[in-house]
Amino acid sequence: MLREIQCFTRVAERLSFSAAAADLGMSQPAMSQAVTRLERATGTRLFERSAREVRLTAQGKALLAYAEQVIESVRAFGDEAARLARPTIHLAYPPLVGALAARIARRLASRTPSIGVELRAAGRTAAAQALADHEVSAAILATPAPAQFVTAARFHVTVDHLAVPDGHRLAARPRASAADLGGEVLLTPASRPWQGLPGRPRLVADDDFAAALDLVAAGAGLLPIPHLLVRTVRRDDVRFVPLEAGGLRITYALAWSRERVTPELMALVQAVQDALWTR
Template sequence: MVELRLLRYFVALAEELHFGRAAARLSISQPPLSVAIKQLEDTVQAQLFERSSKEVRLTTAGEHLLPKARQVIALTRQAVQETRDVGHGVRGHLRVGFVGSSLYRGVPQALASFQARHPNVRVDMLELNSAEQLQELQQARLDLGLVHSVMLPDGLSSQLLMKEPFMACLPEDHALARHDQIDLADLQGERLILFLSQVSPLYHQRIYQMCQAHGFSPEIRHEVRHWLSVLSLVSLGQGVAIVPAALERVGMPRIAFRPIAGEQTVSELLAVWRRTPDNPLVASLVACLGEAIDQLSTGTDAGDVVTEKI
């Protein structure tokens, strides 16, 4: 294995073709330079310079080594700089998991802000349910997850990004759609469209308990994996749903969203990441998420749903 120091000494002498000037350039004396060149020649088992009292010239072997030595030095410098940048959160690669509803909770705006601040960072997004994201985080296949309310396994940290109310989601020609708000008990006997319990057990349980608190067990007809599937089935008149308020931003036709009277249960969005190793890019993206959600909650248009930033 050739020491990088020896390659640096070789390149300096090859470019100066003078031991005195090369030594001065390297801020060393001539004897250590001569020893280093001899050590390099012994390592590669080839003479690299022809020396005389009048001049120093590269041999054919030396000419062959020079561009390769320059390349090794340049790649090493690049690797060091990139590693330093990664350590300072300037460069790198983030793998981010997300639940579908987060796309209407400031995630696109946060990503745009993050990429503007970190143009040399690659961000890959992967849509997964909350349970899948926790598994991927534990196995180090994700750096950050955006999940609904979950019970965190050991080794993971979280930050609550926002919470918002649930709303009733109805076909626009439904009788209850004429009301400004509805009582959840009015949904008794309606066909409820809900997440699979295997996909989001806490959401499934929370909505089920909301109904039970209002005196009925919901009649669940359709169970799906994605919020857009919930909205699509509602728009097709296949039932009603209880969904996070952010989904009103989807703008799907033939759907009416109505507040639930007196309801205090909320939908939450959390950022989740591994505690070790510490990744400054994760902290930066979480900060961008907080800023984007704050803008949604304080700078909403008249038709937007107001959320609460945590």
């Protein structure tokens, strides 16, 4: 009956048996027979036909919405079946590099054969744990990555701003330097101290910039951050000051478990390298 429902909806759209038949690659008699079979099966007249025009009956109008739902459900079923049948990579990534993760997913989806990518935003600790537990296929991690993982495709994110609480002595400065940070508390990722910066470190969770900015707003410390984050955050209680600190940066790499190498994983490595090369 699905074919008959498809024919019904196409005739209803075109209000022409010949045009609907051409759309579906059928002859006009075959189209008319399909609609007639549906009318007999439902015990309902769907169209008023004359030599000049085709019109939906009141019953046909009432059933058309249900027929369209059937067609849409079948289409959705096919799309989901195709998605489930294709190989899928599960990739954890820090929100800071979300644009890169999305670009990687698009690259893998557009290749032949395509590879699906399920993205999971996660901080460094959560991503590394998910990778160790085999919940994800790979993860983009701030380096140094845990020693049990293989890494490749390293890239750097420049840290060129300083987040300070509104009203802080540096908030109105056009820029800040490393010398301005003496005596300040610096919110510092637990896995990587800020090299070459004075101040007293206070350790915070890696890649959890949202929580760290809450600490900044509360007056708990200052936070060196990349410009990538400055462009996306809007807060009235935090100010972002350009920071001149001599090439401060965060290095990231794609990491995976050495015992879980697959062709799809190698395609992911290539997609990351290509995305970094062409960005």
